[in-house]
Amino acid sequence: MFTDFRPVDDRPVYIQVKEYLKRMITKGILQADQKLPSTRELSTLLHVSRNTVITAYADLEEEGLIYTVKGKGSFVSRSKIVTTSSYRLDWRQKINDKARMAEEMDLMKHGIRWEKGMISFTSIAPDEKLFDLSNFKRAFLDRISIEGEILLNYGYAKGYKPLMEYLLRYMENKGVDLTGKDILITNGFTEGFDMIVSALSRENASVICENPTHHTAMKILRLNGFEPVGIEMEQDGIHLEKLRRALSEQLFCFAYLIPSYHNPTGIVMSPEKRMAVLNLFAKYQVPIIEDGFNEELRYSGSHVAPLIACAGKGNSVIYLGSFSKILFPGIRVGWILADKDLIDYLESIKRARTIHTSTLDQAVLYQYLHNGNFEKYLKKARSVYKRKYELAVRCCKEFIPLKRMTGDGGLHLFIELEENIHAREVLKDCYSKGVVFTPGDIFFTDQGGHHTLRLGFSRVSDEEMVKGIKLIGESVKKCMREV
Amino acid sequence: MFTDFRPVDDRPVYIQVKEYLKRMITKGILQADQKLPSTRELSTLLHVSRNTVITAYADLEEEGLIYTVKGKGSFVSRSKIVTTSSYRLDWRQKINDKARMAEEMDLMKHGIRWEKGMISFTSIAPDEKLFDLSNFKRAFLDRISIEGEILLNYGYAKGYKPLMEYLLRYMENKGVDLTGKDILITNGFTEGFDMIVSALSRENASVICENPTHHTAMKILRLNGFEPVGIEMEQDGIHLEKLRRALSEQLFCFAYLIPSYHNPTGIVMSPEKRMAVLNLFAKYQVPIIEDGFNEELRYSGSHVAPLIACAGKGNSVIYLGSFSKILFPGIRVGWILADKDLIDYLESIKRARTIHTSTLDQAVLYQYLHNGNFEKYLKKARSVYKRKYELAVRCCKEFIPLKRMTGDGGLHLFIELEENIHAREVLKDCYSKGVVFTPGDIFFTDQGGHHTLRLGFSRVSDEEMVKGIKLIGESVKKCMREV
Structure with missing residues (x-):
């Protein structure tokens, strides 16, 4: 016994001794009321200082795993785990069709x-x-020195206020009329899209989109009981005539479009087509979920405004944004810009799903953006x-x-x-x-x-x-x- | 014009000039083909250096918002946003009952x-x-210097490996038999519970739990089509006789229990009752979702093992853990420890919902735990x-x-x-x-x-x-x- 203790370098040794003994107790290798070696003995056996063992014993006693009898030494508590009758089930039989x-x-x-x-x-x-680690580190240190405690405590479901404000200005600079609109921060595009789709009524289960389209979006649509109906692509975006025909023949709940650097075709919908598409959807009263995917990765050509900007004061376009594909995918931050009535519902859904997106991630991203690093x-x-x-x-x-x-x-x-x-x-x-x-x-x-x-x-x-x-x-x- | 420019201190001025002009262009204050002031003129008007204006103009040109005619100056591009016909809808009519x-x-x-x-x-x-900011900062800097790029890029849906390993050991030290079990990192308790509940088949829509119980859990159950049936509490946990009666009278899909520092009663279920409860649920073949809420906040008394530890090699207990209520609620990290078949499904659900939990948050939390700060x-x-x-x-x-x-x-x-x-x-x-x-x-x-x-x-x-x-x-x- 006590010969297999192998501490690692960069973790306090007393914690490692404590965990080692804990494991022996919970596994029943050390039995209830069994006497433990004296602190001096154990320190020799484990090749650690006596103080280390003293601290470990004190912690174990505080946690109720061992007890001390004055003059006699330390003993294993009776409270060790007694495995009771339990049963095994086949979880594959318990899960539902959606899973x-x-x-x-x-x-x-x-x-x-x-x-x-x-x-x-x-x-x-x-x-x-390409990641800009040094400025990211800088942003972290800047923000934590400004309001560290706030970053580590609960935040608001809608998002971290400075980031929300920044993104509202950012969208305004893309030409979006913010009247009657509001923003919600999400764990990336995926959560945002899933929340929207899960909130919409399924009167018409069909959703119109480009064909081909983003695989994850298609998956989320289907998991939420919607069937994507794809419209062929031309060199400058969705095929207008085929779109018109589909809209005139069938009812759709909403549209899902990726106007810029469309995934997977990489096509950018031309400004003229954006206007035509918006007019068409307006005519048939079909709202649009616009995926702002990689909008920033323009290498040449002129500025193209997102659909939500072209829609002016209309409220039928829901815009989904994310910097994940360009900046840092590992920190999961995206946003939904949409009509404020809709955001109000989505806020409650967000709260019921993940409470809110990591304040730390939002705050560091905000500082990074604010510092002009983006x-x-x-x-x-x-x-x-x-x-x-x-x-x-x-x-x-x-x-x-x-x-x-x-x-x-x-x-x-x-x-x-x-x-x-x-x-x-x-x-x-x-x-x-x-x-x-x-x-x-x-x-x-x-x-x-x-x-x-x-x-x-x-x-x-x-x-x-x-x-x-x-x-x-x-x-x-x-x-x-x-x- | 150009009199309302008010730069803030801690953001590069050229970006602020660029955004200022962008806003004037997208809002139509500066019209298509309108000539912009020369860089020298604008620098005087805005009280910024000429280089600042030059950089701002260059950026705007790269983004396609302005164009330059040699010897004549810079002009606003024609590509500015034309608002097209759109429509307004009442989103409150579009959302479903769940929302x-x-x-x-x-x-x-x-x-x-x-x-x-x-x-x-x-x-x-x-x-x-109480937050331990300096060690948190230390953990961030440690981790980012070890593998910064990894923290900022996509991770795995199941979680960040070192954290998963740490938590598996952590649960093992609580006496859990890990055979046939697996772990999944979630955005806190809320996401974990919602994912599990959304994955289970609704043959029996009733869920047995303590009465009173955690409000958020009740909300999530109802949103997923389940009806919580509460069993009265005694001083040492759920009322055993009433539990027995309920189980014998009605079929339940699963149980939801908070054995430690129960929310809202603060009661800790006694070790004897834990055994009895497990035996009873085993008899009626009802699996248990165990909420490990605040398990660490013991101030006195002996060690109490979680239900999942008492269940030994059984696979009917799903354990939900989180450090949020003790450590840092702002970084949303929790975990599910359960049968590996179930985790396999939950992993796919996690991927379809949020791809994965922020790698940054997981990695910094891991480092903080590893350093022995917890x-x-x-x-x-x-x-x-x-x-x-x-x-x-x-x-x-x-x-x-x-x-x-x-x-x-x-x-x-x-x-x-x-x-x-x-x-x-x-x-x-x-x-x-x-x-x-x-x-x-x-x-x-x-x-x-x-x-x-x-x-x-x-x-x-x-x-x-x-x-x-x-x-x-x-x-x-x-x-x-x-x-």
């Missing part, structure tokens, strides 16, 4: 697997090498990603026999191969050569897109980019020969 | 209001004056709260004519007045004297408890405590005279 669906649609579990060392075009998250970071990120984007475009054009390629910026390109080529066949071949990408079919509402694929380039080095796209091109050619 | 319920049951909106300066016994959150903090907090607890108990006994008082520790006491006294009447009188507390009826599953109240004392000073409880006592006496 089952969530598991089945979980791409991280059933999607493309890849091993370390492979060239992966599956990610569209920012490159962590603008500087964005400049750097834009120039790095622009270069990567251009390299990716060149490589795809040169190496992949493609039918169509879209992507006006952002962190990914979308490729359409010849109709008779299956992207999953290409992927199989690529996988054997150590290259992976995302097959496009997962983004389609109608099981189409078997001949499409998405290439995320943000986390791929130049060298890997050339090598990887070349290999994809070779696999495509091989598949073409085999057809 | 409406969430709003109606939102205590922050419809609960007790109180003004600044009042003595408030409504909070059971920790006192922020133990030290807990000692300090326990001694402060113990003193407050004892003072509160003394005051209540002295000043309030009560029938029963419970609370074995924790941060609150629960008081039962004579049956014919209405706590809300007492509250009304107290409010006029500047004192507020939580009327107990909100915690009851059966609309009972009109004569009960909860006093949270963690954030009340000694002086306020004596004064406040005295005033409550006077109000109770007044109400007694009036009956």
Whole structure:
């Protein structure tokens, strides 16, 4: 006994001694009323100072795990755990269909697997090498010195006030008329979208969206009992004629649109089309959830206003924003800007779900933004990603026999191969050569897109980019020969 | 024009100039093709350096908001926002019953209001004056220097690995047999409970729990279509005979129990009762959600093992843990320890809801725990709260004519007045004297408890405590005279 104590370096030793003894007591290795070694003995046995053992014993006594008899020593308390009758059940039989669906649609579990060392075009998250750690640290230290206690205590469901104020100004600068609108901070886009969708009545279970569309959004819609109906994309956004036809033929509960750097096609909806789309939805009285995805990652071209700005004083557009895809995905902060009546309900839903988003994260993000670091970071990120984007475009054009390629910026390109080529066949071949990408079919509402694929380039080095796209091109050619 | 520019001190001026101009452009104060002042002119007008204006103009041009004609100057782009037809809808007609319920049951909106300066016994959150800011800062700096990039990028839905490992050991030290179990990190108790409840099949919509019980839990149960059935409490926990009767008469989907420092009664379920309760639920094959609420806030007495430890190798107990009520509520981190099959489903639900809990929060909390700060903090907090607890108990006994008082520790006491006294009447009188507390009826599953109240004392000073409880006592006496 007492020979297997192996303390680690950077944690107080008395805590480690305490935990070690606790484990022996709760596991029954040390029995009730068993005498413990004297503090002197144990310090020799464990090679720690006697004071360390004294502190550990005192803590264990305070926690009621041991007791001391004057002049006799320390003993294990009787209160150790007695395991009682319990039973085993099959939890898979206890869970409901929604939980089952969530598991089945979980791409991280059933999607493309890849091993370390492979060239992966599956990610569209920012490159962590670009992260601006020193300014982030600065922002943390600034904010904690201003109001540390506030950051660590409960906050408001709607959000951390300075951040809310900042984002309202930020949206106003994009041209949004804030009259009658309000903001709610969320744990990223995902929570925001899920909350909105869960709050809307399901009179008409159909939701109109682009086809293809964001996979996670489609998953959340389905988990909430809605069926996405996708409308084909053109080079400048959703196909207007097909949209008009769908709206005239069927009732929709709401629309879900990604007007900028659309995921997965990378298309930016043209200003003219934005107007036309808004007019059309207004005519059919269908509200819009606008996904502000990567709106900031413009590499060239003119300023394009979000739909919610174009809607002026109208209240039918709900805007979902997030800096996750550009700044720091690890801190989960997004926001909903919408009609204040709607926000009022969403605030209560937020409170019932997660009380509020981490005040610490919100406050540090606010300070980072306030300090003006975002603008500087964005400049750097834009120039790095622009270069990567251009390299990716060149490589795809040169190496992949493609039918169509879209992507006006952002962190990914979308490729359409010849109709008779299956992207999953290409992927199989690529996988054997150590290259992976995302097959496009997962983004389609109608099981189409078997001949499409998405290439995320943000986390791929130049060298890997050339090598990887070349290999994809070779696999495509091989598949073409085999057809 | 240009006379209302008011820069703040601690934000780069060029960004403020840029945003100022942006606002004038998006609001249409500066019109398309209008010539902007030269950089020299504007620098004079705004009282900023010329370089500042040059940088601001360059940024605006990059964003496509202005354009430059060589030798002529800078002009506003045509791409400014054209507001198009949109429409207004009544969002209150669009939302569903669940959202409406969430709003109606939102205590922050419809609960007790109180003004600044009042003595408030409504909070059971920790006192922020106790927060251990310097060690928290240290933990942040330690962790960010070890793996800053990782903290800021996407993590895993299940949680940040070092924290998961730490918590598994932590639970093992409480005597839990980890065989076949797994852990999932959540955004506090609230998200964890909501996820579990949303995942369970609703064959039997009834859930058995203590009466009174945690208000938020009751709200979440109802929002998910479950009906809580409360069983009366005795001095050592839930009434065993009544529990037995209820279990024999009705089918229950699961149980929700708060065995330690029960909210709102503050009762700790005795070790003997824990065994009996577990055996009873095993007999009737009803799984248990165990709320580990404030388990650490023991001021005296012997060690009491959580139900999940007493259940040994059984898999019918789901344990929900959180340090929020003791450490830092502002960073929303909690955990679920349960059967690994169940955790597997919950992981997918977590991914579909919030992707994952803030990696930053998890990592800093991990480092704080690892550094051994929690133990030290807990000692300090326990001694402060113990003193407050004892003072509160003394005051209540002295000043309030009560029938029963419970609370074995924790941060609150629960008081039962004579049956014919209405706590809300007492509250009304107290409010006029500047004192507020939580009327107990909100915690009851059966609309009972009109004569009960909860006093949270963690954030009340000694002086306020004596004064406040005295005033409550006077109000109770007044109400007694009036009956």
